[in-house]
Amino acid sequence: MVKSKMTIQTLGWTPALQKSFAGFYQNGFEPARVAVEDKHYYVVFTAEASLSAQVTGKVLHAAGETAELPKVGDWVAVKSVPEENKAVIHHVLPRRSKLSRKVAGRETEEQVLVTNVDTAFIVQALDRSFNPLLLQRHLLMVRDGGVRPVIVLNKVDLCDDVPARLAAVAEIGGGAQTLAVSAKTGRAMDRLAQLVQPGETIVFIGPSGVGKSSIINRQLGAEAQTTTEVRASDGKGRHTTTWRELIVLPNGGLVIDTPGMREFQMWLADEGVHETFPEIEALSAQCHFSNCGHTREKGCAVLAAVEQGALPRARHEGFVKLQREQALLGKAAQRRQFQERIRKSRAARRILNESVPEGF
Ligand code: GDP
Numbered sequence: 001m002v003k004s005k006m007t008i009q010t011l012g013w014t015p016a017l018q019k020s021f022a023g024f025y026q027n028g029f030e031p032a033r034v035a036v037e038d039k040h041y042y043v044v045f046t047a048e049a050s051l052s053a054q055v056t057g058k059v060l061h062a063a064g065e066t067a068e069l070p071k072v073g074d075w076v077a078v079k080s081v082p083e084e085n086k087a088v089i090h091h092v093l094p095r096r097s098k099l100s101r102k103v104a105g106r107e108t109e110e111q112v113l114v115t116n117v118d119t120a121f122i123v124q125a126l127d128r129s130f131n132p133l134l135l136q137r138h139l140l141m142v143r144d145g146g147v148r149p150v151i152v153l154n155k156v157d158l159c160d161d162v163p164a165r166l167a168a169v170a171e172i173g174g175g176a177q178t179l180a181v182s183a184k185t186g187r188a189m190d191r192l193a194q195l196v197q198p199g200e201t202i203v204f205i206g207p208s209g210v211g212k213s214s215i216i217n218r219q220l221g222a223e224a225q226t227t228t229e230v231r232a233s234d235g236k237g238r239h240t241t242t243w244r245e246l247i248v249l250p251n252g253g254l255v256i257d258t259p260g261m262r263e264f265q266m267w268l269a270d271e272g273v274h275e276t277f278p279e280i281e282a283l284s285a286q287c288h289f290s291n292c293g294h295t296r297e298k299g300c301a302v303l304a305a306v307e308q309g310a311l312p313r314a315r316h317e318g319f320v321k322l323q324r325e326q327a328l329l330g331k332a333a334q335r336r337q338f339q340e341r342i343r344k345s346r347a348a349r350r351i352l353n354e355s356v357p358e359g360f
């Protein structure tokens with residue numbers, strides 16, 4: 001097994017957590033941080049290794065609402081079986097912060113996406129896609145969850161009136177720290193990096209295409225391989241697991257970039273379309289089909305409003321255009337994810353070949 005280079009501090013463990021864990025240590029538990037959540041299967045990191053984990057039946061039953069089950073970012077008390085790379089999650093520690101969304105239609109249900117985040121970098125691009133409404137929505141969500149927002153205006157190289165944009169953002173930013181950067185030229189990237197303290201957990205939020213991965217990978221110099229682990233054999237043949245959901249930055253910050261986060265981005269972007277066109281959102285309740293795209297569907301209340309002159313044609317066209325752009329961005333993002341998966345599995349195979357002991 002190739003062990004990860006992480007320490008528990010790299011994962012964001014603090015003296016305060018250490019203190020609150022005293023009773024758990026006495027009862028033979030060790031602390032771990034949830035890196036991946038897939039239905040009821042988890043991957044957790046301890047100081048020594050990454051382990052596949054499940055919760056006890058007790059935790060499962062006690063968690064009436066799914067929000068109480070472990071989420072990515074949570075600190076949990078586990079009993080581990082290191083020889084088998086397995087762990088059982090017995091307790092979820094209280095959360096310091098969280099990013100969540102309310103599930104549409106069911107007012108009380110909250111879907112927690114990621115927890116114990118210190119800073120959220122809310123990214124927008126200073127090009128035609130710049131969307132102040134979406135930025136405001138993200139700010140609200142981040143502040144709601146007790147997370148510090150930093151507004152990152154990327155692609156500053158494409159903007160010819162930066163002061164005007166900064167002034168516009170200052171009006172809606174509510175005092176949030178704001179940086180105009182370029183992942184392409186590297187401008188102000190050092191200042192961005194300085195905002196991340198060792199042991200801090202950060203996330204990047206923003207629509208597809210604004211440059212989040214460029215910032216994380218090319219500029220902050222993320223080291224994906226530190227979270228790579230290979231399990232040589234578990235009796236059922238060889239297993240290889242690699243992931244980069246927890247990315248350790250060179251200066252010690254931790255970026256959470258889970259598939260859940262990416263889904264979240266899609267959802268937020270989609271929500272942005274609707275928030276930008278509230279009158280269309282309101283009309284759509286009367287469309288015949290609940291999933292109406294408002295382009296040529298039968299019984300579409302939006303098209304009817306355009307015909308009757310109640311909705312300006314330009315608003316409808318703007319909506320359709322933005323929706324199409326989002327769909328294209330979504331497809332591009334999916335394609336990138338697919339390519340990334342292939343690249344990862346190749347890298348994993350390479351590592352496996354190197355680390356298979358003789359005689360296997
Ligand atoms: P993400 O979907 O938010 O992760 O965005 P990506 O990092 O994949 O970037 C989307 C596109 O924008 C890519 O083609 C990048 O090369 C480009 N891009 C990223 N940052 C910049 C920048 O600062 N300036 C310019 N001109 N292009 C950028």
Ligand code: ZN
Pocket residue numbers: 284287288292293294295297299300301302303
């Ligand atoms: Zn419709």
